[in-house]
Amino acid sequence: DSRIQYERVGADVTMKCGSMDWDAAVTWTANGTDIDDSHLNGSYLILKNVDLTRSGQYSCYEGSSWHLKYQTYLKVGVPPKEPVLMCRSNNYPKGFYCSWHLPSPTYIPNSFNISVIHGTREMVCEKDIFPKNRCHIRYLQLFSTVKYKVTLTVTNALGKNSTTLTFDEFAIVKPDPPESVVAKPVPNNPRRLEVAWQNPSSWPDPESFPLKFFLRYRPLILDQWQHVELSDGTSHTITDAYAGKEYIIQVAAKDNDIGTWSDWSVAVHATPWTEEPKHLTTEVQITETTSTSTSSFMPPPTTKICDKGAG
Amino acid sequence: LGAGQSIQKTYDLTRYLEHQLRTLAGTYLNYLGPPFNEPDFTPPRLARAERVPGATVDLELWRGLTDNARLAANYRAYSRLLCYLRALDGQAGTAELRHRLGHFCSSLQGLVLSIAGVMSSLGYPLPAGPTAAPGSPGAANDFLKKMDEFWLLKELQTWLWRSAKDFNRLKKKVPPAVVTLRLEARGF
Numbered sequence: 001d002s003r004i005q006y007e008r009v010g011a012d013v014t015m016k017c018g019s020m021d022w023d024a025a026v027t028w029t030a031n032g033t034d035i036d037d038s039h040l041n042g043s044y045l046i047l048k049n050v051d052l053t054r055s056g057q058y059s060c061y062e063g064s065s066w067h068l069k070y071q072t073y074l075k076v077g078v079p080p081k082e083p084v085l086m087c088r089s090n091n092y093p094k095g096f097y098c099s100w101h102l103p104s105p106t107y108i109p110n111s112f113n114i115s116v117i118h119g120t121r122e123m124v125c126e127k128d129i130f131p132k133n134r135c136h137i138r139y140l141q142l143f144s145t146v147k148y149k150v151t152l153t154v155t156n157a158l159g160k161n162s163t164t165l166t167f168d169e170f171a172i173v174k175p176d177p178p179e180s181v182v183a184k185p186v187p188n189n190p191r192r193l194e195v196a197w198q199n200p201s202s203w204p205d206p207e208s209f210p211l212k213f214f215l216r217y218r219p220l221i222l223d224q225w226q227h228v229e230l231s232d233g234t235s236h237t238i239t240d241a242y243a244g245k246e247y248i249i250q251v252a253a254k255d256n257d258i259g260t261w262s263d264w265s266v267a268v269h270a271t272p273w274t275e276e277p278k279h280l281t282t283e284v285q286i287t288e289t290t291s292t293s294t295s296s297f298m299p300p301p302t303t304k305i306c307d308k309g310a311g
Numbered sequence: 312l313g314a315g316q317s318i319q320k321t322y323d324l325t326r327y328l329e330h331q332l333r334t335l336a337g338t339y340l341n342y343l344g345p346p347f348n349e350p351d352f353t354p355p356r357l358a359r360a361e362r363v364p365g366a367t368v369d370l371e372l373w374r375g376l377t378d379n380a381r382l383a384a385n386y387r388a389y390s391r392l393l394c395y396l397r398a399l400d401g402q403a404g405t406a407e408l409r410h411r412l413g414h415f416c417s418s419l420q421g422l423v424l425s426i427a428g429v430m431s432s433l434g435y436p437l438p439a440g441p442t443a444a445p446g447s448p449g450a451a452n453d454f455l456k457k458m459d460e461f462w463l464l465k466e467l468q469t470w471l472w473r474s475a476k477d478f479n480r481l482k483k484k485v486p487p488a489v490v491t492l493r494l495e496a497r498g499f
Contacts, residue, residue: 093370139370140369140370141367141368141369141370142367142368142369142370142373142473143366143367143368143373143469143470143472143473143476144366144367144469145365145366145367145462145465145466145468145469146353146356146367147351147353166351166353170472207480207483208374208476208479208480208483209476209479210479256475256479257326257329257472257475257476257479258472258475
């Protein structure tokens, strides 16, 4: 029988060689390697202040016959710390999801149990296949004054811990960021950029639960963002862009009435329209190409090129 | 005022009240003192507090409400909530709190009238039957009275959130047509 033995980091571990007497002659191996006698007390194996490297398969053989008398798999680990739990409604009013993680590894298997209480009713938290440490709850009722209480308990062979969150329905509403953000120059408008985006696809009913948006933009050469809040629609024209400067643009979303802002969307870049430099095919350009003297000054296009007075 | 405009105005008033109530409720709960002003405190809800109209509703039922039923539910709720709030207004211990409660009650009265305006602009009759809060014996003790007040404020806050969604839905169904007409008339 493949026995597993869990021990805490730092523990002293004693293993008996099955039913063998204390004074029987035996050999112990760890992962197939003989263990020297300094770790033996009679036929007992003594491991002091174990650390993670001590994890492995330990086997005990009868001295002369080399019969396997005892075998165990030692797993060294730690009890779970208080888990970190987060609940959020990114698809209001369908429901909310909770996700969790451990602040530090335990090195041994853990099991998680979550309970969701709403008033006197326990609600089912349907586990997602992926990611594993997440489940979601479907709202049966809306506009509830009763808080939701979510308790997550984590257990492993060395201990148990739990954490509890209590929140109002509205407090955890936080959409996902807007999607498909696009920014492009406006022809013949050196100070404009057109930005468009879409509601996050996870937001199920933008008609009844409209989102408002927050747009931030800045030229790459500056650190200071400019902001504009928009309650209607999913596009905006920036009209005060610096001509010719590349801009970085992001958008965030929030339910019109409740909850908190989403994270920022993926950043997009765009540069306002700039006038194409004109290729001068006039007399001045021809004479310049044939004469030996070079002149760096190009008369402005509006000047009458053949006018001798133009200097 | 066309139906669309009336709905938009009512929605804006709802948002204004919700914002006002956020600070007012915080002040009032501090006035009630611990544990009522602690963030995670949820007192039991006794039968008395159940008489305050509850905003909680089944999701599909809420979605399926007709415009008339949706408006009527709002009208009835705020009419009764206003009565309860007025009862509070008279007893609040500090002058500043009484003043702010009084101001809030006036605004809430404005919301009731605004909802009535929307209903009449859509041709719906106002809900029949008593909209005033049923009379009730006073709370047995001060703590129970505070619990009632806690739930009144909580319910009012939740109704304002619900109404914002109600009027969002109505806005979509009744666009501000009148405004468009007037613009066209001036050759915009």
